[in-house]
Every structure is written in structure tokens, then in C-alpha cells.
Amino acid sequence: MTTIELYPDDVYNRRTIHQGHPPDWVNRDGGDYDVVVVGGGPAGLTAATTAAAGGHRVAMTEQRLTGGTCVNFGCTPSKALIRCARAVHDAGRGAEFGFRLDAPPRTDFGVVMERVRRMRSMSSAGDAVQMAEEAGVEVYLGHTRFTAANAVEVDGRPLRFRKAVIATGSEPVVPAIDGLRTGEYLTNETVFALTEQPSRLVVIGGGPQACELAQAFRRLGSEVDLVSHPMTLLSQDEPEAGELIRHRFEQEGIRLHLGFTAVRAGAGRLLALGAGGTRELPYDALLLATGRKANVEHLNLDAAGVHDAGDGVAVDAYLRTANPDIYAAGDATFPLKYTHAANATARLCIANALDAAHRPARDLVIPHCTYTDPEVAEVGLAPRRARDEGVAIDTYRLDLTKVERAFIDGEDEGYGAIHTRSDSGEIAGATLVAAHAGEMISELTLAITNRLTLEALADTVHCYPTQAEVFQRIALQGRPQRVAAAH
16 A cells, blocks of 8 residues: 655644545455546545435545645645735734734744644545545545556456546646756645745746745745746736736735746756846745646556546546546546636536536636735636637726725725626626635626626625625626616
8 A cells, every 4th residue: 555654744744644544544355336436636535425425336546645635735735824924914014903013023934834734634634534435435545547448456456337537636747947856846745844944935937826835935934036937927817917916926025037937956046047138046945836737647548448638638528538438527637727626527527427417517617716915816708718719798897995895904905807798798707806806706606607697796785894895896887888888
């Protein structure tokens, strides 16, 4: 059986291991199943427990820790770190709210990271092996590989299936940088093992993970340089949002090297090249946050007649592979690599595989959020994607400086924008930059899913004063404009 280690070896990491991969676990001998789910992360757990709740005999396999990247190396520990960093930052803003500290707040990094590990151990309890077993799922721990069109083996134990779901998640991309050697850099899978704070951190990447961790470490006291090949931060979101985050980062003292490419690393120095010349950046720690790739290379897919598309398992519109009995969900196949997308695609796989739902994945409305401060959330059609798809939209926008609760809270940096289809008036998308954007965007996700118009949102009573009022105010200002345009 695979040996799982988490560093440092403390009570919280031992608890996480015991929950996600018990060292004394003994696999069953194998057998015949209605469904075999390969992978025990968010997609795998959702698929397995959903199928088991429907009365099917289900096996789930996992090589590392149940809960996958999200609980163990992604969402949970990163948000725990971000919360500590935001607390430190807010403590330094006392003068805005009428109090002063005798000295600037001091960070105890060891205590911060201990809290991160404690939060992870608490979260992993919900995704534990025992929890899956209690939900009716038979769990196998170890390396899984396909051996036939309807069979896998887990460390030599054969499992035959009527249907299967591949849900093996993703892993960090390590870019080709001259001189870069394994063990001399951090990724999301190792950064949360730190017990001493790096005085100088260089982050490579400009996407959500890079931005979140760069800001968190800066607020905790590290000197931070961020190197990104694109000229903008969060290049997959609307440019205005990325520009707002760039401005905030510069205010907080993060040194940005946009339009630069890392070409050489080693001995505590990074060489980056860009249109502005050559920059040499010293570091105590180097964090790679340059994206993720599907983790499917070691599954022996050919034996099952399943194709690797290069960026994950090849599937049709219904998440079915070339083998009609095998589906794929989450990061192993889906381009939107978020936990909530993994959960949604897993439920869709089970509905299509076992209930003949015949629902395409394109029907899913999936929001996303980057948990910087302010947060950046989007859902549906934003202007850039609408242009690419040839969809005419109208945009209605409001700055948070016009929303009372936002400026009362000292959180008025940002804006909301709602995008409607020009031909029907239906809400097609939204962009939100706000301190709590992730908590607020679901209202617009619901609106898009149910094909609501600005009229419906304008008529929805919102609590006052709340930051979420931004959406109703946008709808109210857009309603007369749309009606006038119709005449």
C-alpha cells in the first residue's frame, strides 16, 4: 500500500492522514460492482456517494488522500492561510475605524501554519474513508489501473464494473526553467508544509493560485515578487478586474514583473526576461503556480478503450468516453478546474450513466472566484467571451462606492456588472469584484440557470444594508434603459 506522509509530523497532519488514508487499512479482495469510481477527490466522492444513495453497489479507489487536492493541498489550506493574512491586514487598518495599536501587528508564522493544518484536518473529516464507507461506498486504497474494458485492479485486486467514472483530478504544472531541480521549489502540494516564513518569496504565475498566495504571503510579512508571462493578472477574467487587482497589489508592496518569463533558477536567484529587459530576483523560496494538468497518465487507459486527449480524458458532450461504459468528471477531463465544477460534473456523470438523463455538460452554469482581497468572481457570458462566441450583450455596471454597506465596511474597492442578452433581456453573465464576491455571485448563477431577466432581479427584495444590494441596484438602473430601448 502507498505510504502517505505530510510535513511536519504533528497531531493535525497525523489526523488528516488517518482520515484520508488510514495506515492500517486493508482492502477487500475485489469483486463485481455496478459502479467503480477511480479517484477519491471531490468528483470521485460525489460520484460514489450519489450512486450509493441510489441503491447501487459502488467501489471507490484512491491512491493518496481522500478529499483530493481541494481539501489537502488546495481550497481548504489556501483559504485558511488567506483568512490569517486578511486578519493581519485588517488589524493594521485600525485608524480607519477609530482604534490604534501600540505597534504594528506581528505575525507568528508557526502559529499561522499550525492553524492551517488544523483547519485542513477538520475539513478532511468530512471526506474521510470512514465517511465514504458509512455512505455505502466500498473504498480501495492503492494504485489503480485499467485491465480491460470493464475492469480495473487496485494493487493487484480485481474490480469488475458495469459503469465507471474516472475522477483522478489534476496536478501542478512544472514549467521548463533552466537549472530548476526537484525539491528546490514549492507548489500547492508543498507550500503548506512550510513552518518558517520565507523572507523573500518569488511567485511564478499570474492566475488565481499565484495571486491568492502572493497577496497572503505579502500580508503575512514576506517580500514578494510575482513573475507572469501575460501582461495582465487574472488573464482569464475581464481586464478591468485584473487591472484593479494589479493596482491593489502595487499598493500593498507586491513587486510585479508582468510580461516576463522565468528562464533560469537556482542558488536563490531567478532570472526573468521580458520586453523591459532582464531582471534577476533573489529569493528564499520559489513558488510555482503556473496551472494544472489532468492526472491520467498512469491509468493504462488504452486497456479500457479510453483516449487521453492530451489535456485530460476525451469525452463527448455527456462526459462519456470512447468506451460507452466509462465516464469522466472533474479535473481529469473538465477545463474548469474548480471543486464545485468537479462536484457538478460528477453528479451529471452518475445521472447520465445510471439514469439515462442525457444531459450535456454545457447546460451547467459554473461560477468561479479568485479569493484575493478584493475577490474576483464571474459567471456566464462576460464581454470577452460573448465577443468570441458572437453573442450580442448589454452590460449594466455599478461601482461599490455607490453601495452604502460597502463603504461603511471600508470595502468599496470594486464593482458589479450584469450582462444581458440583447435579443431577449435574459441575464447571461456577471462580473463582481468585491470583498465577498464569492459569497455573492451565486444569486446571479441562480438567475442565469433559471433564465431570469433584470426585471426579476429588480423585483427581488434585498436586505438593506448589504453589499449584495449591488445586483438589485444594477437591475433597477438597467430596467428603464431596457424598456426604453424596446420602444
